[in-house]
Amino acid sequence: MGVIVAKSVNEACALLAENPDTTVLAGGTDLMVQVNKGASSLENVVDLTRISELKGWTINDSEIVLGSGISYSDLSKPELASILPALAQASRTVGSPQIRNAGTLGGNLATASPAGDTIPVLVAMNAILKLRSSKGQREISVDEFVTGVKSNALHAGEIIESVRLPLLEGPQEFLKVGIRNAMVISVVSLALLVDDKGKSLRVGVGSVSPVPFRATEAEEFIAGEFDWENYSQLPEKVKSRFSKLVADSTKPIDDHRGTAEYRKHSVAVLAKRALERVCIRTES
Amino acid sequence: MISETYVLSVNRKNHEVADAHTSESLLWVLRERLELSGSKNACEEGECGSCTVLLDGDVVCSCLVLAASAVGREIITIEGLGKGDEISDIQQAFVEAGAVQCGFCTPGLLVTIDQMLDADPDPDELTVREAISGNLCRCTGYGRILEAVRIASGNRKNQSEKEDSK
Structure with missing residues (x-):
């Protein structure tokens, strides 16, 4: 069948059911690197990038549902950035304008890299993915979806259709350490989201373990210390304890981008910095 | 295949x-x-x-x-980018600023800058730096490339002011 540009989710799923060896193509920013290297050769391809139903989003009082084909550029634009600030910040740190125009939310999830920039945010928000195949659809949480380093829970013939996120009230931060500002794969990343209604803080970390995860112990500690009335800056002792709990929950490795020790140190620095930024009022 | x-x-x-x-x-x-x-x-x-x-x-x-x-x-x-055999205004600005050294990055930069100025004819320096952050140049240190963008955006601004006053 060669390369087919699908026009609908149903068409894409039908093609995948007929030809199980078909490669799914979204933005191409991961796949084509492997193809150009000769590590992967393409025969049958279904391109999802022109399926309009995957590019839209819907919103109600409590949730937003993002199509998996939404690009990092679109996530960074004011319309979505005002609703999902941490996801917008994370998207803006991906690659370059060229990469952000092509790469998609669904692609970031499917690649499931430990350094995938949107994943710490999605984990912190308990994102629910809708997966679709010719047999039907199912929902799965993001932490069940990302099963290991670059592995995911997609069955043969399934694609990611959408990502459902709760609407949180409160400040959000995404921070990332890399060797420079542009074109950087995270050495460490951290998302901190305040849920004012639920009176909780959510912490997602990336590049410090095989899969991005929530630092739940640190979350529980800080929820009790946070100044929910005034959002004032917290005492140094509290900030240090919080950042230590975040760092202690990580299991980083040494690699060419940084040592485990450096990653532990950096994630603590990011945790403290993010906490200071969501505490809006400075001590007088 | x-x-x-x-x-x-x-x-x-x-x-x-x-x-x-x-x-x-x-x-x-x-x-x-x-x-x-x-x-x-x-x-x-x-x-x-x-x-x-x-x-x-x-x-x-x-x-x-x-x-x-x-x-x-x-x-x-x-x-x-150009019209027929004529070079584009940004190519002309690169010539004037001396923004080309080995020239390998130049085509990609010209396409990027053309699109950026179409979207925002008068970008501030941060916008320009972010727009060209995916175009690596190992020769120039970017100073003359930024200068070329200033020349091209200035020319486009003058041009549109002239057209407005007509």
């Missing part, structure tokens, strides 16, 4: 692509099959930006676009 013949719209003209392999990138097809060698091939992994083209008006790395998936899209390369 060899693809069936397909048609790409490049620089407002349709080009037939025959006997191409399914795995070929848009960059490869542009350079090797359509003989449009202005887009440069360096990293083939989306790091350097020397292969930048416009795909339906957005900058992308053509090395990361599967050529056969670009059927029905509007592709503009460096060869499509």
Whole structure:
């Protein structure tokens, strides 16, 4: 069948059911690197990038549902950035304008890299993915979806259709350490989201373990210390304890981008910095 | 696997692509099959930006676009920026500022800057720096490239003010 540009989710799923060896193509920013290297050769391809139903989003009082084909550029634009600030910040740190125009939310999830920039945010928000195949659809949480380093829970013939996120009230931060500002794969990343209604803080970390995860112990500690009335800056002792709990929950490795020790140190620095930024009022 | 013949719209003209392999990138097809060698091939992994083209008006790395998936899209390369034999205003600004040294990054930068100035004719320096952050230049240190952008955006501003006062 060669390369087919699908026009609908149903068409894409039908093609995948007929030809199980078909490669799914979204933005191409991961796949084509492997193809150009000769590590992967393409025969049958279904391109999802022109399926309009995957590019839209819907919103109600409590949730937003993002199509998996939404690009990092679109996530960074004011319309979505005002609703999902941490996801917008994370998207803006991906690659370059060229990469952000092509790469998609669904692609970031499917690649499931430990350094995938949107994943710490999605984990912190308990994102629910809708997966679709010719047999039907199912929902799965993001932490069940990302099963290991670059592995995911997609069955043969399934694609990611959408990502459902709760609407949180409160400040959000995404921070990332890399060797420079542009074109950087995270050495460490951290998302901190305040849920004012639920009176909780959510912490997602990336590049410090095989899969991005929530630092739940640190979350529980800080929820009790946070100044929910005034959002004032917290005492140094509290900030240090919080950042230590975040760092202690990580299991980083040494690699060419940084040592485990450096990653532990950096994630603590990011945790403290993010906490200071969501505490809006400075001590007088 | 060899693809069936397909048609790409490049620089407002349709080009037939025959006997191409399914795995070929848009960059490869542009350079090797359509003989449009202005887009440069360096990293083939989306790091350097020397292969930048416009795909339906957005900058992308053509090395990361599967050529056969670009059927029905509007592709503009460096060869499509000027009018006929005339160079574009940004190319002229690069000449004036001396923004070209070895020249390898230049086509990608010109495409990126052209798109940026179309979207925002009077960008501040941070906008410019972010816009060109995916185009690596190992020679110039970017000073003269930023100067070229200032010249081109100034010229466009003067031009539009002139037209407004007419």
